[in-house]
Amino acid sequence: EAQVTQNPRYLITVTGKKLTVTCSQNMNHEYMSWYRQDPGLGLRQIYYSMNVEVTDKGDVPEGYKVSRKEKRNFPLILESPSPNQTSLYFCASSPGLAEVYEQYFGPGTRLTVT
Amino acid sequence: AQKVTQAQTEISVVEKEDVTLDCVYETRDTTYYLFWYKQPPSGELVFLIRRNSFDEQNEISGRYSWNFQKSTSSFNFTITASQVVDSAVYFCALSEAGYRDDKIIFGKGTRLHILP
Numbered sequence A: 001e002a003q004v005t006q007n008p009r010y011l012i013t014v015t016g017k018k019l020t021v022t023c024s025q026n027m028n029h030e031y032m033s034w035y036r037q038d039p040g041l042g043l044r045q046i047y048y049s050m051n052v053e054v055t056d057k058g059d060v061p062e063g064y065k066v067s068r069k070e071k072r073n074f075p076l077i078l079e080s081p082s083p084n085q086t087s088l089y090f091c092a093s094s095p096g097l098a099e100v101y102e103q104y105f106g107p108g109t110r111l112t113v114t
Numbered sequence B: 001a002q003k004v005t006q007a008q009t010e011i012s013v014v015e016k017e018d019v020t021l022d023c024v025y026e027t028r029d030t031t032y033y034l035f036w037y038k039q040p041p042s043g044e045l046v047f048l049i050r051r052n053s054f055d056e057q058n059e060i061s062g063r064y065s066w067n068f069q070k071s072t073s074s075f076n077f078t079i080t081a082s083q084v085v086d087s088a089v090y091f092c093a094l095s096e097a098g099y100r101d102d103k104i105i106f107g108k109g110t111r112l113h114i115l116p
Helices: none
Strands: A004-007 A010-013 A019-025 A031-038 A042-051 A054-057 A076-078 A087-094 A109-113 B003-005 B010-014 B019-021 B024-026 B033-039 B046-052 B059-061 B064-069 B074-079 B088-095 B104-106 B110-115
Touching: A004 A087, A010 A019, A019 A031, A019 A087, A019 A109, A042 B088, A042 B104, B003 B088, B003 B104, B010 B019, B019 B110, B024 B074, B033 B074, B046 B059, B046 B064, B074 B088
Parallel strands: A010 A109, B010 B110
Antiparallel strands: A004 A019, A019 A076, A031 A042, A031 A087, A042 A054, A087 A109, B003 B024, B019 B074, B033 B046, B033 B088, B059 B064, B064 B074, B088 B104, B088 B110
16 A cells, blocks of 8 residues: 555654654655644645755754655654654655655654653 | 745535635746645545646536636635535645755645534
8 A cells, every 4th residue: 555654653752852753655756755733834844855865954944854865764853852843743755846746645743842 | 935825714614505715825936836635633634636837727526626826826725515524624735846946835724614
């Protein structure tokens, strides 16, 4: 089944404790992206990647890191999480943006930083 | 800069009524793409439609229809004969798909309540 998976789905952590949210897709998609969703703010793009070893900042990259060592994986790293990073995070992938296809979204990761 | 405005934060209609969700966008490019996504109460994001800037034809898919007007920079979404299952948050999104700018900007969403 074609899908985007994220782990963990729920995470409660404390300020400053490094964490990684994994994202994996099995559709051989080139484009992958991370979003955060906050009430009243909609979805905001954190980082995106056009292909392996190519990553770019979205609108809200501060406090986050990503890597794209393999085509299928695009982990989101919070080196020193803070309470303002409490949010619902979505990973997404698409075949590529040259044609700008639809994005396939993961189920979301709800992160709480205390 | 890119911008997507969904001025309607929340809408409530009675089942079987028609409802239109507005989306106004700003872009500097002549080539861009517009999307609508649905987020039902279960939380997942569901793709509804993609439209490129060169295709101004309106689209109909069952009870859903989309009106793309470049002259007013709008890409509105209409649900005809609404049903309770249409209750969700709907997001409009824009991508300029430029050479080095492949960001995707989402609007803040419109929460739609369909009342039985």
